[in-house]
Amino acid sequence: xxxxxxxxxxxxxxxxxxxxCSSSSSSGGGAGPGFRPPPHSRHDWIGPPxxxxxxxxxxxxxxxxxxxxxxRLREARQDxxxxxxxxxxxxxxxxxxxxxxxxxxxxxxxxxxxxxETGQKATLNAEEMADFYKDFLSKNFRKHMHYNRDWYxxxxxxxxxxxxxxxxxxxxxxxxxxxxxxx
Amino acid sequence: MxxxxxxxxxxxxxxxxxxxxxxxxxxxxxCQFVHLCRVANDRLITFQxxxxxxxxxxxxxxxxxxxxxxxxxxSVASPFRESQQLDQEKKVIHKIIxxxxxxxxxxxxxxxxxxxxMKLAAEIEGSATPLRAESKEERQWxxxxxxxxxxxxxxxxxxxxxxxxxxxxxxxxxxxxxPVPFDLTCFLLASxxxxxxxxxxxxxxxxxxxxxxSNMNRTKNRPLVRGxxxxxxxxxxxxxxxxxxxxxxxxxxxxxxGALGAFNIFLYTCCYTPMKRMSIANTWVGAVVGAIPPVMGxxxxxxxxxxxxxxxxxxxxxxxxPHFNALSWGLREDYSRGxxxxxxxxHPGLCRRVALRHCVALIGLSTVxxxxxxxxWTFPIISLPINLYISYLGFRFYRDADRSSSRKLFFxxxxxxxxxxxxxxxxxxxLLEKEEKGDLHGGSHGRAMEMRLP
Numbered sequence: 257x258x259x260x261x262x263x264x265x266x267x268x269x270x271x272x273x274x275x276x277c278s279s280s281s282s283s284g285g286g287a288g289p290g291f292r293p294p295p296h297s298r299h300d301w302i303g304p305p306x307x308x309x310x311x312x313x314x315x316x317x318x319x320x321x322x323x324x325x326x327x328r329l330r331e332a333r334q335d336x337x338x339x340x341x342x343x344x345x346x347x348x349x350x351x352x353x354x355x356x357x358x359x360x361x362x363x364x365x366x367x368x369x370x371x372x373e374t375g376q377k378a379t380l381n382a383e384e385m386a387d388f389y390k391d392f393l394s395k396n397f398r399k400h401m402h403y404n405r406d407w408y409x410x411x412x413x414x415x416x417x418x419x420x421x422x423x424x425x426x427x428x429x430x431x432x433x434x435x436x437x438x439x
Numbered sequence: 440m441x442x443x444x445x446x447x448x449x450x451x452x453x454x455x456x457x458x459x460x461x462x463x464x465x466x467x468x469x470c471q472f473v474h475l476c477r478v479a480n481d482r483l484i485t486f487q488x489x490x491x492x493x494x495x496x497x498x499x500x501x502x503x504x505x506x507x508x509x510x511x512x513x514s515v516a517s518p519f520r521e522s523q524q525l526d527q528e529k530k531v532i533h534k535i536i537x538x539x540x541x542x543x544x545x546x547x548x549x550x551x552x553x554x555x556x557m558k559l560a561a562e563i564e565g566s567a568t569p570l571r572a573e574s575k576e577e578r579q580w581x582x583x584x585x586x587x588x589x590x591x592x593x594x595x596x597x598x599x600x601x602x603x604x605x606x607x608x609x610x611x612x613x614x615x616x617x618p619v620p621f622d623l624t625c626f627l628l629a630s631x632x633x634x635x636x637x638x639x640x641x642x643x644x645x646x647x648x649x650x651x652x653s654n655m656n657r658t659k660n661r662p663l664v665r666g667x668x669x670x671x672x673x674x675x676x677x678x679x680x681x682x683x684x685x686x687x688x689x690x691x692x693x694x695x696x697g698a699l700g701a702f703n704i705f706l707y708t709c710c711y712t713p714m715k716r717m718s719i720a721n722t723w724v725g726a727v728v729g730a731i732p733p734v735m736g737x738x739x740x741x742x743x744x745x746x747x748x749x750x751x752x753x754x755x756x757x758x759x760x761p762h763f764n765a766l767s768w769g770l771r772e773d774y775s776r777g778x779x780x781x782x783x784x785x786h787p788g789l790c791r792r793v794a795l796r797h798c799v800a801l802i803g804l805s806t807v808x809x810x811x812x813x814x815x816w817t818f819p820i821i822s823l824p825i826n827l828y829i830s831y832l833g834f835r836f837y838r839d840a841d842r843s844s845s846r847k848l849f850f851x852x853x854x855x856x857x858x859x860x861x862x863x864x865x866x867x868x869x870l871l872e873k874e875e876k877g878d879l880h881g882g883s884h885g886r887a888m889e890m891r892l893p
Contacts (some may be wrong), residue, residue: 258697291577291580293580293582296812297582299583299584300582300583300666301580301581301582302580302581302583302665302666303576303579303581304576304579305579305582305653309653309654310653310654310659311650311653311654312653312664312665312666314583314666315580340650344650344653344654347776347778348654348875349777350667351775351776366688376738382771382772382841382842383840384771385771385772386784386787387772388775389771389772389774389775389784390775390784390785390787391779391780392775392776393774393775393778393784393785394785396778397778397780399778400716400778401717402715404716404717404778407650408647408713411646411647411649411670413672414670415646415670415671418669418670418671420673421646422671
């Protein structure tokens with residue numbers, strides 16, 4: 257069973273080295289060193305949520321006849337993906353760390369051990385955590401404002417580019433159809 | 440996962456919406472009502488069934504409300520793997536999580552050093568075998584190819600079809616309560632137009648919120664987050680719903696309803712959605728968004744915006760607060776981490792006060808209904824028990840400010856609204872009575888007829 261799985265993994269990893277594909281640059285745990293899309297695939301591939309950022313990494317397919325417009329689109333998407341990944345990985349890590357510090361300091365203040373008799377980690381209930389949530393939100397407010405503005409800009413740009421690419425492809429297909437009907 | 444499968448026979452609440460049960464791969468006790476089911480270990484599960492949709496669960500795990508989709512026969516998704524991941528993620532909500540070493544700046548406090556030692560120890564105990572994890576991860580990669588047979592389900596989730604259905608119901612209630620003879624064509628056109636407008640608004644909302652939805656447990660299985668549909672397609676779908684929807688309302692019903700529909704889409708997508716991350720005032724804007732559909736239903740029937748429309752809108756407006764504030768109480772962690780400005784996080788006292796205030800306001804608004812000649816005086820009397828009950832739960836929420844009281848209030852609000860509207864409709868003042876009294880509505884009915892003719 258394990259051997260079969262190992263075999264499959266190796267095949268998947270080694271199978272498509274010659275296939276041109278670009279993976280997200282600083283995607284942390286999500287893209288992983290192992291995954292390569294199969295060589296015959298002409299689509300992007302999306303993976304499981306990244307451990308740190310909860311965003312799903314995308315491996316973008318680079319077609320052989322990629323036009324300048326399509327390249328711009330792909331680069332914009334890769335850029336946005338890397339930027340998003342950085343932001344959320346950092347944000348979530350900071351949240352976890354600060355949350356643990358808060359819990360630890362509160363437990364210490366209460367005089368409780370971090371682990372109780374059964375070995376379980378002690379936790380605070382939601383009401384006690386409320387102070388932390390409020391504090392965290394207000395501390396990061398400005399950062400979120402900047403992020404929102406940038407995110408909306410990127411989202412619109414990418415979608416607009418997608419629209420342009422789709423339009424160009426549709427026109428190209430129509431022209432090809434006309435030509436083939438003419439012949 | 441296994442918890443969702445186990446289910447003791449549910450207690451059926453007052454009949455709400457009756458949906459056909461869809462046979463799914465997960466064995467469940469067949470139920471045809473929206474109901475609560477109490478399972479061992481204090482976990483509440485609400486089931487909502489639709490005959491053409493995948494099932495959605497609001498599950499409570501570790502005292503946290505979250506929602507996840509379980510695709511029935513989604514060939515693209517592997518639900519089991521994802522659910523396992525979900526379960527794991529859920530489990531760590533209120534515990535100190537053993538996370539892998541994140542680069543941290545050197546700190547002088549003893550607290551941090553002690554924490555690091557503990558984390559290291561936790562890591563050693565908690566890691567899975569690398570090979571198994573890797574091949575499991577590989578299976579989770581999906582090709583981003585749109586499959587046509589998945590498209591209806593994807594679009595249903597994109598347009599938040601259940602919420603849309605609720606919005607259409609409230610619009611129908613507005614139509615039904617209007618003091619004019621019932622016109623079936625107009626009713627169907629208005630419902631369809633409202634439904635399309637709601638689909639459009641919800642799709643645009645999801646389009647704007649992809650990275651935020653990814654980070655919240657409740658929303659991380661949305662189609663755009665999972666890459667099942669491209670943003671371009673989502674926008675095209677929104678346009679292809681919104682434009683015909685508003686056109687239908689403007690041309691097929693009346694311009695006033697069309698204008699309200701367009702305004703509501705604008706309010707939801709361009710005001711409420713961005714404001715969620717900027718200020719707590721978003722809740723009030725969202726309440727207006729929820730209040731407009733019954734007003735639209737009324738104007739569709741009568742062609743004019745009169746006191747009855749505003750009253751119905753007012754009832755829906757007030758209802759939004761206990762509903763949403765109670766829901767948001769359990770999502771404070773996700774809101775805080777995701778950067779959402781919600782009262783439950785920043786102004787918890789205000790959150791509970793406002794919820795209580797509006798529960799009580801519902802009683803007042805129900806009393807105004809007969810004054811405006813919309814219903815008979817039996818309406819405030821019959822609706823008093825349910826209004827008092829929700830006010831009582833609102834008071835408990837205000838006083839206790841804990842997870843269980845917020846959950847109770849939220850689930851109560853789910854059945855309270857349909858019941859209230861049903862009671863309202865059954866107590867509607869009949870036209871005959873009004874014509875006998877020879878009051879104004881006869882005249883306005885004539886006016887309405889004029890406005891409807893092209």
